[in-house]
Amino acid sequence: AEIDPAVVFDMGGKFDKSFNEGVFNGVEKFKKETGISYREFEVTNETQREQALRRMAQRGADPVVGVGFAQAPAIEKVAKEFPDTRFAIIDAVVDLPNVRSVVFKEHEGSFLVGMIAALKSESGKVGFVGGMDIPLIRKFACGYEQGAKHVNGSAEVLQNMTGTTPAAWNDPTRGSELAKSQFGRGVDVVYAAAGGTGIGVYQTAKDSGKLAIGVDSNQNHLQPGTMLTSMLKRVDVAAYNAFKDANDGNWSAGIQVLGLAEDGVGWALDENNKDLISADIMAAVEAASADIVAGKLSVHDYMSDNSCTY
């Protein structure tokens, strides 16, 4: 029988240009391939997560994908109520027999783009703009910093956080100001992990003739020539796989940790940025990537000890 899949997007909304949109692209791809449509809901406040998940389960949806770490408590509750429904959560771990938890090694992907940034930088200063000062974003920043320092021990990494309210994920104006201030201090490559705020960062990079790095999905097309690359976090694949595995009868619960080795994270190279990435850079990054996969190079995970000491 056909499955009846569902996805519950988080507060950013399915068009946040990064995380949720990645999931959206993944499930759209599934829909296009199989012709199976899915239910969806975008939450607008903390309480709706549980409501939406439960409603999906009640309506017989299976599997149900929850997007974002904030949905973890809700999934935990609802998955217990509906032991026969399969759930998947992206970016958090919920230890239940009917839940698949997908987490990413963002630090590995960020490490690679940090290398690219430092290799490309002429000033030796690279920048990072985060949305909000939360652990996930610190994880991105920490990996990025390691990557930059890996290729240039004296590289300077400037960090800025956008704000403290949910508006911080949708404030291109402030993103633009943060980027300008970093450029003013000599930064020439900036990496944004800040949702819609990134739009302002990329635009400013373009206006100032500097380079920017996108996040989550491949954002290279947003400002061709300015986008040095994008750190890919394959939430689209994770969501697609959740649906596909259920459809094909290959469903498995448990934790999936997706890093470079699993192609869960990576960096984007396409016609929009191929002129920016020289063969040397390419070689260095590929080598580091292989080392990380092989375990020869380890990237410190901020989450492992809540600090960025490496």
Next chain:
Amino acid sequence: MSDPRPRQQDGADRPASEAQSPPAIELRDIDKSFGPVRANKNVCLSVRPGAIHGIIGENGAGKSTLMSILYGFYEADRGEILIGGKQTRIRSSRDAIAAGIGMVHQHFMLVDNMSVVENIMLGAESGAILTSSVAAARAELERLERDYNLDVDPDALAGELPVGQQQRVEILKALYRGAEILILDEPTGVLTPQETEQLFRILDSLRKQGVTIVLITHKLREIMAVTDDVSVMRGGEMIAHRSTAETSKEELAELMVGRKVLLSIDKQAPQAGATVLAVEDLSFVDRAGVPRVDKVSFAVRAGEIVGIAGVSGNGQSELLELLSGIKPITSGGFSLMGERFSAGRSLDPAAMRDLKVAHVPEDRLRSGLVRTFAAEESAILGYHRDPAYTGRIFMDRDAIQQDCARKMADFDVRPQNPNLKTANFSGGNQQKLVLAREISRDPRLLLVGQPTRGVDIGAIEFIHRNIVSMRDAGSAVLLVSVELDEIMSLSDRILVMFEGRIVGEVPAHEANERLLGLMMANAAPERSGVAG
């Protein structure tokens, strides 16, 4: 608005008030309701050109409403308006101004934080950019001031002028717009005798230039002094027209109220007792560093009424506020039944009330009442902490309501409804409510400011009688008023204040208007010196 045309040219070649010329104003069957209240019922009025026409009537009789209709501020439900014999539709003040009507409202229509010139040119500017308008307005203002002897500082802020000056600004506003008909709604309610006299001189010279004037007032003396004709309103209806020469105060009073009214009070000689209030070198300096009350000393004894006369703005208001604990003392002090208050000792109105000091404030709406409250709530303002009204947590609604009903009955407050919103009572009745609140608690010292401002004669009579009976019951009364009539008829002793100082004292039986007037202008020969 085009440039204000000097009016004399029109007036000069027109014979003044001819019998055959059509009335300057004719109102036919004007009807106006505000919701359920019918403020004007088929009112007719005819005003001769070049005459001063008085309109009198109790509070709420509909005078202001009628004039506001003539001025286009309200639109009548029914009726016709003829100006100079020509039927005119007046739907807004703009129409009225175009028809040559100007109005000085009972409550001034000035913008407090704008200068006099700006207030005057508002709506009658000569162009889109002010610079030229200001110049034109100044020139015209100078001319008007010269012609009518109406001087005001054109650059002063309207809100900072004394009321008398504010009124001049209102008159100048009307003249500036070339008014040929001038309506004045209770213009003298806030003026000193000197200011009133001056106003009447101005009205007289306007009349000579051919201006038609409609004058609303509660003061029959003024009607008799300046008007040519008089109309009486009662309960929304126009009930009588008289030629002033052929009527008398008594007749008008009776027409107005519908019963005989005593126009003067007879009171017994005072039985003055122990000193209740002794003020010594009391001073108050305001934030700008101006001494508002300057080393004032006097005493008030139980069973006497001490009146303080003075042109408004000479420190009387501040004196009352000091004595009632609203303003802090700068230096000096006073003792109240032996208890001493001075600069160091912080006062507050609640503590003064506990000492049985009652205070009827000068401006009932600004500080004596809360417009949005039910009457019963306004009737406990200041006494709301009294255990009679409030327990540990909750207020005792029944007690408050009964108390208010009793006060309303005792003081004839109409309508006698404790639940009615305060704003819905007429001025006179609001005043009675305040007085009832303050008097009914047997104060040892009663501070009264302007007790009858804007109140009709029926109510004045009532209020005066109550103040005198307070005195007779042994209270000390300090009365501040700019009405010399009131001061003279109520007080046992009269102090005169000028620029924050007490410049003289006169026993009531020696006082007359001329003497007090001179003292108020600080022009009197030193007579009895400063009271100690």
Next chain:
Amino acid sequence: MAAAPGKIPRWVDVALIPLVNIALAFLVSGVILWTIDVNPLTALETILFGAFGYDEAIGYTLYYTTNFVFTGLAVAVAFHAGLFNIGGEGQAYIGGLGVGLGILLMDSSLPFLLILPISILLSAAFGAAWAAIPAYLQAYRGSHIVITTIMFNFIASALMVYLMVNVLIQPGSMSPESREFAPQGQLPFMHEVFGWFGLEVTRSPLNLSVVWAAICCVLVWAFIWRTRWGYEIRTVGANETAGVYAGIDPRRVIVLAMCVSGALAGFVGINEVMGVHHRLLLNFTAGYGFTGIAVSLMGRNHPIGIVLASLLFGMLYQGGAELAFEEPKVTRELVVTIQGLVILFSGALAYMMKRPIERAYLRIAGGFQRPAEQEG
């Protein structure tokens, strides 16, 4: 010309006109829905059914209503003192912080019956404290309360992010959330409460704080209209000079009113933190503080009006979510649009239909009478 002033019965004013206004809002929303191929009538049905149609729906609607009652009352109390408190959002946030900190400290050692009153006090105290600073600055330093409360909203969110990320987060957790409270630190859900009495009710986030909200309505009503503090607040709000004349210190009244206001806003923390999430987390206020402004003004600053307005908003939140759930074409932004239209028509344009409806009423009522008159 103007007919003799006829009597308009009260139900026209309090029931018919608001209904017409809401109908107008839905009419305009209907046009928008129709352009995106959603049947407006079905949509309306979905909203109403989704908000009131079954026990779970009612639970959610009342859960939102609870928040709006708290923030609406908060705005109203300040308003009676003549103060415009835009800071409900921040006060709710900090109130929740107080609850959360308290429970995190107490839940291992104290029983529920002690934790509950302490939590209520803590939420009130923290919310009041967050309102007291702007109040003090307004009363004694002349700072404008609108500016300071706006600023304090931002400061509150910065403080919360700092605490959640650096202090209160569970070690190793991705999510800036505190640990879950122990059971005695959780306010029972209403479905649990009904369960105690043997009634089967579907689960929803509705919890005992709805009862507290109802109590607060009564308390606020009594406080404002039946105590002398309320009397003093209303006096200062309506006429400050009269307040001074009456021996009331306006500065103390300002601080008092804002503290009460902040405390009420802080109770959102009871509902959200202790009642629903059972942990401290970011953004649980979700704009309820701002919506409280509209709730209070639409409810004419009176508890009864505030309850009605809160119900309306609760219905829009819950019914709107159901609409977005049922109709794939309806996005959450469309639901926001509909909410905006409802506030516009039944709040801002509340008087637009008054005249026409009253006139229509008089014509209809008159139409019934006239034939009778002719016969007589």
Next chain:
Amino acid sequence: MLFNLLLSVDATFRVATPLILCAMAGLFSERSGVVDIGLEGKMLAAAFAAAAVAAVTGSAWLALAAGMAVSVGLALLHGFACITHRGDQVVSGVAINILVSGLTVVLGIAWFARGGQTPSVSNEARFTPITWPGAEAVADVPIIGPLYSELLSGHNLLVYVAFLIVPLTWWVVYRTRFGLRLRAVGENPNAVDTAGISVSGLRYRAMICCGLLCGIAGTYLSIAQNAAFVRDMTAGQGYIALAAMIFGKWRPVPAMLACLMFGFLDAIAIRLQGVEVPVIGPIPVQLIQALPYVLTVVLLAGFIGRAVAPKASGIPYVKER
């Protein structure tokens, strides 16, 4: 250090521009007696309209016109509710903010299918920085060079417009007939009415001024400072502008200074992030992010006297009680 300060001042101009425009808009509205907390919504709607038109037509000027037109439309809606129908001004403002926040995204999805964002507009369809003559040449001259080339030169047209709007607003408010009437109607509408001027007419005109200025502010956000519309991109700036206007006591120049102060504090805060203080170590980001707000409160408490609003603001004008 000096150069850093210079850059902060430069950023101040950019950040303050929409605040100044909105504060002047609010000033017109509130001076006429209509409280406007819908600045945010008007600005957001204008930002959307401008970005949409710029994306479709490629003309920055058409975009500006569209932004202003939409914003004026909303201002008139506010007027219709508050002036004509005497609705509650705050509720109306809140309604407009919420309505716009939803509607811009709904329309954005319907028209551009990019999740409520508009496509990025090319530089030709934007207001891009203008380099003043000789800016490059003098850039290296000490002091004057950077002052001229960094501070004065190199902003987009709308920044200059905003700073010209301030003296213009001052001139209109204090030196023209309209301004005289505007000030009067906010203080005492009865005085205006009895002077034969229509209170509603005046207030509607003030609303139009307010709408025009918010329109410029929104256009600046989406196609000058940025190059696309992103949902809710105003991020509370309308409220900050409102605060600045009150801070400036409803007067143009002080309000502008308040906006500049806020922009400056913001620019400083951005540059302070990550700075380590000797002994204490790194300051928490959140403390620095809260700094502009904390400093505003402190300044407000310390130096600015009581602000008195136009007396009639917030109260619908009714002649007959």
